[in-house]
Amino acid sequence: MTERPLTHSTFSLDRDYAVSPAKVFQAFADPDMKARWFGGPEGVWRRVSSDMDFREGGHEHSEGVFGGHTTTRFDATYHEIINDERIVYDYEMRINGQRISVTLATIELSPTAIGTHLVITEQGVYFDEQDDSRERERGTRELLEAIARLFDD
Numbered sequence: 001m002t003e004r005p006l007t008h009s010t011f012s013l014d015r016d017y018a019v020s021p022a023k024v025f026q027a028f029a030d031p032d033m034k035a036r037w038f039g040g041p042e043g044v045w046r047r048v049s050s051d052m053d054f055r056e057g058g059h060e061h062s063e064g065v066f067g068g069h070t071t072t073r074f075d076a077t078y079h080e081i082i083n084d085e086r087i088v089y090d091y092e093m094r095i096n097g098q099r100i101s102v103t104l105a106t107i108e109l110s111p112t113a114i115g116t117h118l119v120i121t122e123q124g125v126y127f128d129e130q131d132d133s134r135e136r137e138r139g140t141r142e143l144l145e146a147i148a149r150l151f152d153d
Helices: 021-029 031-037 133-150
Strands: 006-017 045-052 059-066 070-082 086-095 098-111 116-127
Touching (some): 006 133, 021 133, 031 045, 031 133, 116 133
Antiparallel strands (some): 059 070, 098 116
């Protein structure tokens, strides 16, 4: 029998934005806006396909290619959406067709004196040592920064 290790992990990140919770929520809810920040690094990652049905029970899909040879795939299901306050979803990540993780994610938005406080919590299981929470946390932090750049314009 081949050993196929699993790793379980939870992390939370927070980030403040100088815009309203409604604007931050739109960064997740609006497919065109989300396409501007969600994905791999520009010039290195190329989107191949994407689809988004942002509603409770709806699904999201995004697939792209790094450097012309590594395919990444994100497939999510939305479980709870409270406008401008909270999004709960699960997602599966694949690289070159092989599942590397399954995650339950929660995004919480709170108004502040200057805008919005966002907290994202991810509870993940990582398969066969293909990914780990440190790498996922780093990538999520980069995505939160990419959202901030949306509001710099």
